[in-house]
Amino acid sequence: MNIESFSYFQQALNAMGWMLYPLGFCSLLMIALILERFIYFLLLPLIPDNKLSALLNRWKNNVGEQPAWLQKKPRGIALGIKLLNEYQGKTAVREQQLSCWLAKQHQTNTAHLKLLQLIGMVSPLLGLLGTILGMIVMFKGVAQHQGPVTPNILADGLWQAMYTTAFGLVIAVPAIVGAQLFYIWSNSYCQRIQHWLNEFHCQMMVKEHEEGVLEEGSSEKLKAAA
Numbered sequence: 001m002n003i004e005s006f007s008y009f010q011q012a013l014n015a016m017g018w019m020l021y022p023l024g025f026c027s028l029l030m031i032a033l034i035l036e037r038f039i040y041f042l043l044l045p046l047i048p049d050n051k052l053s054a055l056l057n058r059w060k061n062n063v064g065e066q067p068a069w070l071q072k073k074p075r076g077i078a079l080g081i082k083l084l085n086e087y088q089g090k091t092a093v094r095e096q097q098l099s100c101w102l103a104k105q106h107q108t109n110t111a112h113l114k115l116l117q118l119i120g121m122v123s124p125l126l127g128l129l130g131t132i133l134g135m136i137v138m139f140k141g142v143a144q145h146q147g148p149v150t151p152n153i154l155a156d157g158l159w160q161a162m163y164t165t166a167f168g169l170v171i172a173v174p175a176i177v178g179a180q181l182f183y184i185w186s187n188s189y190c191q192r193i194q195h196w197l198n199e200f201h202c203q204m205m206v207k208e209h210e211e212g213v214l215e216e217g218s219s220e221k222l223k224a225a226a
Contacts, residue, residue, distance in 0.1 A: 127168020
């Protein structure tokens with residue numbers, strides 16, 4: 001950054017006055033939230049469809065042993081599959097637990113996003129407030145000016161007053177766009193988890209139904225033999 005650019009940047013900061021502090025706080029908080037959510041989503045466990053399909057086939061073939069990768073994954077869909085295994089034979093309870101777990105997963109994914117949206121809505125208003133206050137000061141100076149009011153005098157005051165609005169919009173755009181993109185990311189992730197967990201849940205229901213039919217058939221044979 002050369003001396004001229006640094007001087008221009010310093011002049012812009014001075015033009016914003018005390019509104020620089022709330023806008024600066026909003027910008028720092030916005031950057032921190034976006035980085036935190038981005039790292040969180042990057043670290044979410046993502047199991048390929050071929051592994052999940054192979055595991056589903058193991059369930060269909062009544063293979064009781066779980067693969068090693070399922071035991072090593074403490075989060076994501078692996079945790080949902082373990083939850084299904086804990087409630088075998090309890091269809092109603094299993095459905096409720098699965099629904100609660102999916103809701104909690106979505107809530108965890110979208111944590112802090114409402115705060116990010118709030119920053120996106122508040123920062124333009126703070127910028128507009130700073131512009132209005134700057135224009136009030138400008139017109140007060142024009143009213144006290146002795147002599148003719150030239151366009152240069154008005155332009156000099158207006159471009160300084162517009163800095164806060166520009167800064168507020170610079171904060172608002174990435175905050176709102178980031179929040180919406182993270183919501184889309186979360187919905188896509190949760191829908192994929194829900195799809196596969198429903199597949200496993202349906203397979204468990206089929207297996208439990210078959211076992212119930214077999215138990216009922218064997219009991220009828222015992223009655224007939226007696």
